Amino acid sequence: MSEVFGHGDPLVDFQVSQWKGQVAIEANEYHSKPLGPAFVRYARDIRAQCCAIRLVLARYAEARDADAPEAAVLREVLADLATRFRAHPTHGDVWPPAPSS
Secondary structure (H helix, E strand, O other): OOOOOOOOOHHHHHHHHHHHHHHHHHHHHHHOOOOOHHHHHHHHHHHHHHHHHHHHHHHHHHHHHOOOOHHHHHHHHHHHHHHHHHHOOOOHHHOOOOOOO
């Protein structure tokens, strides 16, 4: 059974499935390696990122269902996060982006 994250929004569902897929790929990559402090920090970072994504998704769904004006902004945030993640999977020195003025 497929898990739906975006509450029926096909763009958000697709992008979150990409995040989930990337986590699975990296988990498989590190599965056979010895667990060290760096891997534990990495796993905790992924968990925190997933919790943050779920929070934004919940806020987006509530705003969208209420036809609130912030729904469009939250959807843009989700799309931007997914695009940046796909373009820069290691994040490097471009993540987080500098605040715009």
